Amino acid sequence: MKIVVCIKQVPATSDAKIDPETKRIVREGVKAVLNPFDTYAVEEAVQLRARFGGEVIALTMGPERAAIALKECISVGADRGVLHADRAIAGSDTWATSYVLSQAILAIGGVDLVLCGKQAIDGDTAQVGPGIAAHLGWLQATYVMKVDDATATGLRVRRMHEDGYDVCDVDFPAVLTVVKDINVPRIPTLRGRLAAEKAEIPVWKPADIGCAPELIGLDGSPTRVVRTQPPPPRSGTTTVLDGSARDSARALVAELRRRSIL
Amino acid sequence: MQIRSESDKAGFRNVWVVAEVLSGKVQPVTHELLGAARPLADARGSEVWAVVLGSGVADGAPALAAYGADAVVVVDDARLAGFTDEVEARVLCRLIDEHRPEIVLCGATTRGRALIPRVAVMARAGLTADCTELGIDPENGDLLQTRPAFGGNILATIRCSSHRPQMSTVRPRVMKAPAPDPSRRARILRADVTPSDASLLKRVVEVFHDANAAFNLADAPIIVSGGRGMKGPDGFELLKRLAARVGGAVGASRAAVDAGWIPYTHQVGQTGQTVQTQVYVACAISGQIQHLVGMQSSDLIVAIDKNPDTPMMKMADIAVVGDVFEVVPALIDEIPKL
Ligand SMILES: Cc1cc2nc3c(=O)[nH]c(=O)nc-3n(C[C@H](O)[C@H](O)[C@H](O)COP(=O)(O)OP(=O)(O)OC[C@H]3O[C@@H](n4cnc5c(N)ncnc54)[C@H](O)[C@@H]3O)c2cc1C
Numbered sequence: 001m002k003i004v005v006c007i008k009q010v011p012a013t014s015d016a017k018i019d020p021e022t023k024r025i026v027r028e029g030v031k032a033v034l035n036p037f038d039t040y041a042v043e044e045a046v047q048l049r050a051r052f053g054g055e056v057i058a059l060t061m062g063p064e065r066a067a068i069a070l071k072e073c074i075s076v077g078a079d080r081g082v083l084h085a086d087r088a089i090a091g092s093d094t095w096a097t098s099y100v101l102s103q104a105i106l107a108i109g110g111v112d113l114v115l116c117g118k119q120a121i122d123g124d125t126a127q128v129g130p131g132i133a134a135h136l137g138w139l140q141a142t143y144v145m146k147v148d149d150a151t152a153t154g155l156r157v158r159r160m161h162e163d164g165y166d167v168c169d170v171d172f173p174a175v176l177t178v179v180k181d182i183n184v185p186r187i188p189t190l191r192g193r194l195a196a197e198k199a200e201i202p203v204w205k206p207a208d209i210g211c212a213p214e215l216i217g218l219d220g221s222p223t224r225v226v227r228t229q230p231p232p233p234r235s236g237t238t239t240v241l242d243g244s245a246r247d248s249a250r251a252l253v254a255e256l257r258r259r260s261i262l
Numbered sequence: 263m264q265i266r267s268e269s270d271k272a273g274f275r276n277v278w279v280v281a282e283v284l285s286g287k288v289q290p291v292t293h294e295l296l297g298a299a300r301p302l303a304d305a306r307g308s309e310v311w312a313v314v315l316g317s318g319v320a321d322g323a324p325a326l327a328a329y330g331a332d333a334v335v336v337v338d339d340a341r342l343a344g345f346t347d348e349v350e351a352r353v354l355c356r357l358i359d360e361h362r363p364e365i366v367l368c369g370a371t372t373r374g375r376a377l378i379p380r381v382a383v384m385a386r387a388g389l390t391a392d393c394t395e396l397g398i399d400p401e402n403g404d405l406l407q408t409r410p411a412f413g414g415n416i417l418a419t420i421r422c423s424s425h426r427p428q429m430s431t432v433r434p435r436v437m438k439a440p441a442p443d444p445s446r447r448a449r450i451l452r453a454d455v456t457p458s459d460a461s462l463l464k465r466v467v468e469v470f471h472d473a474n475a476a477f478n479l480a481d482a483p484i485i486v487s488g489g490r491g492m493k494g495p496d497g498f499e500l501l502k503r504l505a506a507r508v509g510g511a512v513g514a515s516r517a518a519v520d521a522g523w524i525p526y527t528h529q530v531g532q533t534g535q536t537v538q539t540q541v542y543v544a545c546a547i548s549g550q551i552q553h554l555v556g557m558q559s560s561d562l563i564v565a566i567d568k569n570p571d572t573p574m575m576k577m578a579d580i581a582v583v584g585d586v587f588e589v590v591p592a593l594i595d596e597i598p599k600l
């Protein structure tokens with residue numbers, strides 16, 4: 001089974017700040033980590049390989065330093081990493097990002113399954129996974145919380161919904177996005193760390209894999225972020241209730257009534 | 263599609279709402295979107311259309327008129343039973359190609375966020391995720407879409423000037439559903455699923471309505487949420503009683519979920535759900551940033567903790583200092599039975 005895991009390097013927390021002068025997102029000095037949701041995708045891929053054999057390839061599109069995130073994947077079992085980095089892809093929205101990733105998946109060749117995280121904690125769109133599936137014309141299953149059954153030709157998976165879940169059969173090739181429920185990611189072993197340290201990460205450029213220049217980067221992106229701003233501040237004052245439990249409960253109920261919530 | 267001239271642009275008209283119908287019931291987010299679509303259509307001098315895809319959905323379609331649809335496109339086909347997003351995406355793309363809507367809105371639900379990105383890629387359209395505000399730019403008629411990113415720490419305004427349709431998923435419970443007007447009527451248009459639409463099909467084997475998860479965290483007006491200080495599953499039983507008393511849902515911190523006291527579907531925060539409720543009651547949750555980003559845009563935040571100095575107690579509108587095992591039972595006691 002040949003599995004590609006798409007991973008993204010993101011700021012360590014989503015506690016992003018806006019520079020009051022420039023109104024841009026402050027990215028300097030923020031530690032970069034592997035998107036937490038993607039760790040579940042890597043783990044699921046490694047578990048499937050343990051059962052069916054094959055190869056797990058971690059793929060990212062991002063700056064050169066994103067190679068570190070790929071090495072993180074190798075330390076927990078991915079066989080190799082592919083970094084897609086080029087100035088031409090800067091400013092890509094989810095349309096262009098999923099296009100480049102789909103072309104890279106075709107260039108890797110013979111892929112049965114693509115695994116993505118539910119969403120990236122910075123962009124927060126959850127659009128790249130289904131976008132890749134659309135570019136490739138493959139089946140998709142999103143918000144996957146469990147793989148119930150797997151064969152060499154397809155999977156039976158549970159998709160999480162707000163009102164429960166459903167079970168569906170997807171034949172390969174397919175794209176899955178996974179949620180935290182699906183597994184418990186392993187911790188890197190010493191051997192894994194050594195493998196990661198030694199791994200060479202090839203850097204691909206969009207032109208090498210036949211991406212159409214008009215479909216990548218800012219030119220290829222239908223959406224434009226025209227403004228970023230902090231959310232309106234919370235009103236600020238905190239009313240502290242520190243009497244007996246009974247008194248606090250009464251005061252709270254009175255306040256909720258006053259606000260017509262109860 | 264990419265727009266190369268003003269006449270290209272003028273070829274796209276009307277605001278579409280992709281309806282979400284579950285077990286024959288139109289979901290509240292669809293009514294909210296019809297409410298949001300009306301001022302956009304008015305500003306553009308165009309109409310609001312609803313698109314209903316599914317199996318056995320035809321009967322409910324006319325009722326969408328009451329919420330503001332001027333026309334309803336109905337695709338009622340057994341092959342759309344279950345949620346087969348690949349097929350729905352192809353059908354929607356054909357309809358978009360044929361009718362050329364200027365704007366397409368869909369709920370930012372698990373289903374909407376699976377289906378619409380697929381459509382946007384196929385239609386070569388821009389898609390803005392999880393919008394909380396929509397408006398028309400008076401200068402050029404473009405849709406201005408505002409959305410939270412970075413877990414709600416940033417609001418971004420996005421436009422798609424050079425592609426049509428302009429597509430957005432919209433967060434449930436943010437827009438206001440209009441009061442239904444039963445006297446309104448809509449034109450009903452029927453469309454089919456073609457054999458080629460249905461050729462890319464996954465098989466939905468079973469659907470489970472999880473009574474426990476049927477709370478729909480994002481839709482609940484009140485969330486009673488518990489953390490590590492709830493000490494075990496019994497603590498969450500207490501919270502469930504409080505939630506039931508106020509017609510709310512139960513949320514949790516990751517510490518409580520990881521301890522196995524409550525399923526992951528209840529987790530609020532960076533790696534759980536982002537909620538924006540009327541009232542968020544945080545019980546024994548210290549309020550680490552990864553939790554705060556999931557709930558801080560709620561209207562009213564109430565915190566209950568024995569430590570008055572936690573980040574949650576500092577950010578709360580109302581901070582109750584005390585033992586949850588005393589305060590919560592007292593609350594249940596004080597709130598009159600509904
Ligand atoms: C404030 C802000 C708002 C934005 N809003 C929008 C918007 O509304 N619409 C839009 O089209 N674009 C938007 N963008 C651009 C978007 O964030 C980027 O295109 C980004 O590269 C991918 O989107 P995401 O972070 O939301 O990923 P998601 O779609 O949330 O990621 C889902 C999964 O896809 C995979 N994945 C995502 N990115 C990569 C990657 N670079 N390499 C490998 N795998 C990846 C991972 O498995 C990840 O878990 C926005 C950007 C900013 C800064």
Ligand SMILES: Cc1cc2nc3c(=O)[nH]c(=O)nc-3n(C[C@H](O)[C@H](O)[C@H](O)COP(=O)(O)OP(=O)(O)OC[C@H]3O[C@@H](n4cnc5c(N)ncnc54)[C@H](O)[C@@H]3O)c2cc1C
Nearest residue numbers: 489490491515516517531532533534546547548553568586
């Ligand atoms: C990448 C990443 C992602 C994460 N994602 C999430 C996420 O999505 N959601 C999330 O919640 N966390 C997330 N976390 C974890 C987060 O950092 C915290 O560890 C977690 O939120 C702590 O949970 P808590 O507040 O319940 O526990 P604690 O921090 O232990 O707080 C317990 C609180 O209960 C109080 N208390 C104890 N007993 C009582 C009592 N009898 N009466 C009253 N008060 C009492 C204590 O004073 C304390 O304030 C994430 C962390 C990382 C690194």
